[in-house]
């Protein structure tokens with residue numbers, strides 16, 4: 074490949090982020106197609122018995138079987154790796170299978186994980202499932218580096234955080250936590266779902282591994298499920314690839330194609346999501362029915378300065394708490410806002426051009442014990458809105474109906 078070919082380059086080279094998002098990772102076939110083709114093929118043909126043997130032995134390049142390698146999936150992996158500034162990437166069927174693959178790749182029975190409180194509810198369920206296989210997890214406050222340091226044991230095999238967190242939008246100091254991890258020789262894993270590399274690049278801040286629910290902003294239009302794990306070439310080839318090959322949490326070629334096309338508009342979308350969300354967050358902050366708004370780009374956010382230092386925008390997700398005399402009144406107020414919506418979609422998904430609203434305490438975090446949920450700061454009066462690309466004034470008008478109803 075030519076030295077000036079954007080497809081041969083990663084972020085940090087001579088091509089900018091937006092160029093890599095549009096063109097990275099794609100090599101034309103001899104047909105000369107202008108856009109990325111979809112290789113819906115489960116297996117690939119070899120030239121001869123010797124060629125097949127060489128590929129199976131890893132001595133010759135080429136695809137063998139789509140469970141562990143497919144040309145369309147590779148386009149998505151290489152494009153995302155370029156955007157995250159990662160040496161390599163493996164795509165998975167969902168965000169949860171990405172996190173599961175990291176756990177399988179780094180832990181065994183008797184090991185221990187340190188994770189931030191207030192991560193996505195299903196991530197907590199996944200870590201709980203791993204207790205069955207002898208992997209224990211300790212939860213610590215995202216914003217308390219001393220608590221992370223204190224929670225590390227000799228058998229700790231990874232530190233895991235989400236920043237900003239779902240749904241509280243708490244911001245973790247990736248640089249500070251990376252230093253702690255490095256001092257103890259433990260990989261720091263960051264779920265970069267809310268920001269995407271368009272707004273935050275954890276590997277540049279010192280993290281070792283990034284995971285994604287590509288279902289969210291990487292797709293951006295609510296079409297497909299997908300996930301990804303990014304890290305060093307050694308980690309991906311030696312620890313992760315065997316998990317992909319033997320467990321098969323594989324992304325389909327069609328979904329990879331949708332996601333690769335999603336990356337082409339990522340930076341434009343994330344910029345507009347952030348502008349729209351800031352407008353809605355400021356409006357909510359001025360409403361008398363609202364107790365508190367949590368959005369990293371608001372000056373009132375406790376980690377606003379940190380968010381400004383490590384993110385390029387606030388992202389789309391806002392959490393806000395409604396006033397009420399007690400839990401029952403706060404829950405009723407929250408449900409009134411949800412039920413008053415005619416424009417916002419009542420769905421637990423986020424990462425869509427269509428704005429969505431959910432009541433975390435009774436949906437995404439409903440399976441958490443009530444005490445743990447309260448402890449994590451997810452109250453009965455909290456709502457999470459993922460602001461889409463509609464006119465933000467229409468989003469505010471939709472929320473107003475339930476707020477004043």
Ligand SMILES: Cc1ncc(COP(=O)(O)O)c(C=O)c1O
Pocket residue numbers: 167168169170193195235239264266267285286287288289298299300422423
């Ligand atoms: C922060 C975060 N990580 C991971 C996931 C899981 O992703 P998926 O639904 O693609 O499995 C989600 C889903 O909402 C999420 O919000």
